[in-house]
Amino acid sequence: MKYRDLIKTVQDYSGFSDSESKDALDSTVIALAVHLTEGERQNFAEQLPEELQDMALAVYATEQNSTQDLFEQFVEMQEVDAPRAKQQLLSAWEALKDILSSRLIDHIRAQLPNRTVKLLS
Secondary structure (H helix, E strand, C coil): HHHHHHHHHHHHHCCCCCCHHHHHHHHHHHHHHHCCCCCHHHHHHHHCCCHHHHHHHHCCCCCHHHHCCCCHHHHHHCCHHHHHHHHHHHHHHHHHHHHHHCHHHHHHHHHHHHHHHHHHC
């Protein structure tokens, strides 16, 4: 799936504007990428459109960003309230699940804290 198509999918799931859907998708990819091991981050990036591959590979896990709660991290990145951030994150995650292999989805979930896994279920 192309990047534009994936943004449109987020928009279909959420009802957000094109711009907000793009921001939600980009931020979700970045937030997920810092919580993955290097090998899983590579696998994740390989299954994304080229524009998102660059984002997933450009971020590096630090002690702070890899241990911070993914949802709190997302709220800070998006600078929106929690209900809006939840809607953005869930819409982007649903769109990503449409293009990622089920095996990779399981591997991503296995590397996330239980609270985040429950949120993304």
